[in-house]
Amino acid sequence: MQIPQLHVGAGTAAGPLTIFPVWTAGRGRLGISTGLHADLAVSELGTGAEVGQLTVRNNGKRAALLLEGELLEGGQQHRTCARDVLIDAGETMDIDTFCVEAGRWETGQNTHHRQARRAPLNVRAELAGAGSTQSGGRRQEQIWERVRRFDAARGPSATSSLPEHLDRFGSRDRHRFASSVPEPLEGQRGVVIGVGGQPLLLEVFGTATLFRRHYQQLMDAALLDAALLPAATQSTVPMPGQLARDFATIAGSIDFGEFYSEGVRRHDSIRSRNVMGIRGPVIAEGMAVRLPSREPDIAHLSCWNTKHPLMEAL
Numbered sequence: 001m002q003i004p005q006l007h008v009g010a011g012t013a014a015g016p017l018t019i020f021p022v023w024t025a026g027r028g029r030l031g032i033s034t035g036l037h038a039d040l041a042v043s044e045l046g047t048g049a050e051v052g053q054l055t056v057r058n059n060g061k062r063a064a065l066l067l068e069g070e071l072l073e074g075g076q077q078h079r080t081c082a083r084d085v086l087i088d089a090g091e092t093m094d095i096d097t098f099c100v101e102a103g104r105w106e107t108g109q110n111t112h113h114r115q116a117r118r119a120p121l122n123v124r125a126e127l128a129g130a131g132s133t134q135s136g137g138r139r140q141e142q143i144w145e146r147v148r149r150f151d152a153a154r155g156p157s158a159t160s161s162l163p164e165h166l167d168r169f170g171s172r173d174r175h176r177f178a179s180s181v182p183e184p185l186e187g188q189r190g191v192v193i194g195v196g197g198q199p200l201l202l203e204v205f206g207t208a209t210l211f212r213r214h215y216q217q218l219m220d221a222a223l224l225d226a227a228l229l230p231a232a233t234q235s236t237v238p239m240p241g242q243l244a245r246d247f248a249t250i251a252g253s254i255d256f257g258e259f260y261s262e263g264v265r266r267h268d269s270i271r272s273r274n275v276m277g278i279r280g281p282v283i284a285e286g287m288a289v290r291l292p293s294r295e296p297d298i299a300h301l302s303c304w305n306t307k308h309p310l311m312e313a314l
Contacts, residue, residue, distance in 0.1 A: 001256045001275070001288060001296055003204065006248045008192060011241055014180035015226050018197075018239035019219070021182070022190035022248065026297055028207045030289055031062060032086065032270070035116040035213030038064035040087065042072050042112035049076050051099050051140070054112065056085070057092040063267050065287060065299060066095065067214065069124040069221075073163050074112040077101045080119045080143075080162075082127060083274060084287035084300055088267040098127070102144045103159035116214065117166060118221040121193070121201060122146050122228055125311045128283050128304045153227045169224045177226065181219045184212055191215075192247060193222055194239030196229060199247035200310055202303040206289070210300065225310070247282070251303040254279045259288060259296040272299075281307040 005025040011018045033039075039060035045053055054072055058064045066085045071078065079097035087093055100119065118124070123146045126139060150165040151157055157164040189211045190204030203218065205211040254277035264273045271290040275298075276283070286301030304311065 012182045013238040015177035018194035020192040020244040034065040044110040058087040069119040071117045086272040100162035120221045192244040206299040
């Protein structure tokens with residue numbers, strides 16, 4: 001199983017970012033909801049709150065896709081989803097999370113709210129390979145450290161809260177680059193994002209609708225990363241399109257193996273499986289689904305350039 005054929009369009013510069021539209025040859029229409037169109041209720045565990053897990057119930061009529069890096073705000077502390085999860089209509093399940101607010105543990109606050117906001121790329125980069133052998137405790141410490149970079153660059157948050165930094169950015173600074181962010185194009189299903197002249201992320205969805213549900217939140221989060229870049233990088237010339245196309249070629253060559261292998265989950269009429277693959281410097285993770293009488297489809301995939309400086313330190 002591989003990503004359907006990718007086509008990368010012309011890039012647009014937005015500050016130190018270069019944004020390239022991506023189309024795929026996938027079949028489209030998967031019958032799942034996501035973003036703010038997914039009716040998901042999020043709460044602390046009924047057996048007692050834990051940093052690394054939350055309970056999610058899908059109150060909608062269709063299976064819902066919750067993305068890695070999606071922020072789950074409120075409760076005893078803000079969290080981010082560790083990996084893609086597909087939750088069937090009416091299903092309740094516990095999901096893996098990481099904390100993005102090191103300075104608060106507010107006992108008795110059990111309900112979370114969702115704005116479908118995404119963590120900045122600086123933080124999401126640490127989630128790449130979250131299902132690997134690296135200990136959850138070590139990865140959690142690194143995520144807190146990445147959030148603290150925003151405290152140092154943009155002024156401290158009282159609780160080292162990632163959502164608070166996104167709030168500040170939205171109210172004060174978004175206008176600096178936001179006008180340069182292109183509107184999604186007809187049929188577009190993904191983006192390649194270059195940072196500082198190098199490709200960092202290719203994120204692609206199984207349908208144009210799924211992509212549009214997350215595009216603005218993805219761009220807002222990525223623009224916040226600009227606050228962490230050195231001044232010299234802020235004026236970097238736009239990333240050449242050939243680098244974006246080369247990056248997409250590597251991502252498109254990754255083989256995720258047979259769909260029906262360990263980890264397949266059965267929903268009402270859909271089967272789902274988390275997928276991960278590596279080819280050269282690119283690590284790809286996401287969610288594949290199989291509808292009745294169809295071959296498996298990639299519902300969502302994030303492909304990271306592990307050689308980019310953002311994957312290590314800024």
